[in-house]
Amino acid sequence: MSASLAPECNEKKERYDxxxxxxxxxxxxxxxxxxxxxxxxxxxxxxxxxxxxxxxGIDTMLEEARADSRESDAEHMKPS
Amino acid sequence: MKIFSATTEFDYTWEEVSVGNWRKYGPWNExxxxxxxxxxxxxxxxxxxxxxxxERLITCKQSAPQWLQHFLCTSSVSHVFETSYVDPSAKKVTxxxxxxxxxxxxxxxxxxxxxxxxxxxxxxxxxxxxAKITALCGGWxxxxxxxxQFTVDRFSQNAAMGREGFEMVLExxxxxxxxxxxxxxxx
Numbered sequence: 001m002s003a004s005l006a007p008e009c010n011e012k013k014e015r016y017d018x019x020x021x022x023x024x025x026x027x028x029x030x031x032x033x034x035x036x037x038x039x040x041x042x043x044x045x046x047x048x049x050x051x052x053x054x055x056x057g058i059d060t061m062l063e064e065a066r067a068d069s070r071e072s073d074a075e076h077m078k079p080s
Numbered sequence: 081m082k083i084f085s086a087t088t089e090f091d092y093t094w095e096e097v098s099v100g101n102w103r104k105y106g107p108w109n110e111x112x113x114x115x116x117x118x119x120x121x122x123x124x125x126x127x128x129x130x131x132x133x134x135e136r137l138i139t140c141k142q143s144a145p146q147w148l149q150h151f152l153c154t155s156s157v158s159h160v161f162e163t164s165y166v167d168p169s170a171k172k173v174t175x176x177x178x179x180x181x182x183x184x185x186x187x188x189x190x191x192x193x194x195x196x197x198x199x200x201x202x203x204x205x206x207x208x209x210x211a212k213i214t215a216l217c218g219g220w221x222x223x224x225x226x227x228x229q230f231t232v233d234r235f236s237q238n239a240a241m242g243r244e245g246f247e248m249v250l251e252x253x254x255x256x257x258x259x260x261x262x263x264x265x266x267x
Contacts, residue, residue, distance in 0.1 A: 001103065002107075002118040003117050004117055005117035005119055005137070020123075021103070025095075028166075031130075031168060036123075046121075049119055049121075058137070058159065065161035066161070068161075069135075073133075076165040076176070077126060077129060
């Protein structure tokens with residue numbers, strides 16, 4: 001799996017990514033995903049990453065980037 | 081504005097491609113060294129549609145030619161924001177991304193769609209890729225054109241390398257899953 005931009009979060013990211021990939025291939029794609037099994041691991045990784053994003057000043061850039069993605073949400077979140 | 085678009089097929093099922101896609105920039109891919117980090121920012125399944133929505137931050141390190149670096153005062157590290165949508169019932173992965181760095185001067189908006197191949201849907205997967213490249217700096221059309229041309233050239237080189245690298249990931253992924261199944265069968 002790929003690295004995190006914050007090396008101190010690599011371990012937490014690796015644990016979460018591994019869990020996600022298993023959930024995605026064994027449950028989500030088979031249509032039996034009622035809950036996200038990896039939520040607790042994601043929370044740990046996210047709180048680590050959040051600090052790094054703030055320190056590097058990326059968090060404010062992200063807010064702008066998010067605003068730009070609303071258009072694609074409207075287009076791609078429609079039921080098929 | 082310049083547009084790059086390409087359609088290609090992978091000799092792997094849609095399920096394999098959609099799983100491999102999350103590993104695209106991992107260590108199995110030796111062809112995309114310019115991607116140095118991929119971080120997941122948010123992820124949720126929409127209860128109404130069943131669509132998995134993911135936000136990721138992709139960090140790249142890539143050199144631009146000296147004249148462009150000088151003009152854009154570019155730093156060597158850049159960020160791309162990606163939002164992706166996986167619709168498991170329609171068998172469709174859509175990834176939309178745009179650059180966060182230097183976005184005042186140049187925008188690169190990319191859309192990639194993975195769907196089962198129209199001719200062989202059970203065995204092969206089609207990838208459609210489209211990128212819109214626009215230089216925004218005021219005035220000099222000549223400079224705008226050069227920046228756009230450089231970016232579109234770099235983009236198509238990266239796309240070709242990305243495809244080659246993704247093939248490696250898919251092959252490794254298939255092997256890893258086969259080994260996993262073998263081990264499970266032994267237990």
